[in-house]
Amino acid sequence: MALIDVRNRAGYLFLAVLLGHVILISAQVQSRGGVPVLEAVAFGIFAEAQRGMSAVITGVRQAWSSYVGLRQVRAENEVLKRQLADALIALQQQRAQADRTRSLERLLEFRDRTNLQMTAAEIVAAAAAPDFRTVTIDKGTRQGLRPDMAVIAPAGIVGRVVVPSGNAAMVQLLIDRNAAAGAIVERRESRAQGVVVGTGEDRLTMEYVPETADVTVGDIVVSSGIDGIYPKGFIIGKVEVVEKAGQAYKRILVRPAVDFTSLEEVLVVLTSPAREKIEERTQ
DSSP states (O other): OHHHHHHHHHHHHHHHHHHHHHHHHHHHSBOTTSOBHHHHHHHHHHHHHHHHHHHHHHHHHHHHHHHHHHHHHHHHHHHHHHHHHHHHHHHHHHHHHHHHHHHHHHHHHHHHHSSSOEEEEEEEEEOSSTTSOEEEESOOGGGTOOTTOEEEETTEEEEEEEEEOSSOEEEEETTSTTOEEEEEEOOTTTOOEEEEEEOSSSOEEEESOBTTSOOOTTOEEEEOSTTSSSOTTOEEEEEEEEEEOSSSBEEEEEEESSOGGGOOEEEEESSOHHHHHHHHHHO
């Protein structure tokens, strides 16, 4: 065992001496360019190491530049997205304002064509329960509203004021199950009269029309004014179905002229038909 260790040490020593001779010879021997071989070899090794290190540094620098650039691009994209969202919101607001302006213009034109005293109101809420078809408007007793005042729109009759408060009022829509209005067929050859009653849905029924009355599909139904609430001659709707309901009366289904699902602004008639008749008689 000791002999093997001695041999190994001798071998290592021989290799060290041999390597030292090679280094000394390389330091003395010059290459064709006049540079010692040892210096040329050392330069080659260090040059490769420097080239590798430079490549690594360049790669890291490019990667960092790409990362910084990507962050800048993302930040710019976020800014552009916010600006686009703001522009879209502004455009929607402008469209809504334009729609509201057109709607108000139609209301004012309609008001100016009539001889009735009216005030414009905006719908601010609607009843949550389908059995009670009502809406809330932003005008009340402070603006002169009273119960049973008619509420209309350019398309036709909307309903009546039922519960007014200071600056708001509840309006019962004509399609409410408890709503009714005196009605008459507009066609001169017919002039059939009856009572229009709400169904709670998007239809009305015209009741108490005699079986012999001349009523056909497509006839326009208007207010008769006999109820003392709705002014005479305002459109209620169009006849959609005519059926025989018994020996004395017809069953008539009427489609409302007003689209209650898209209603936003209305007009409240401040003077009731009954009050106008009383005033005319006293004059």
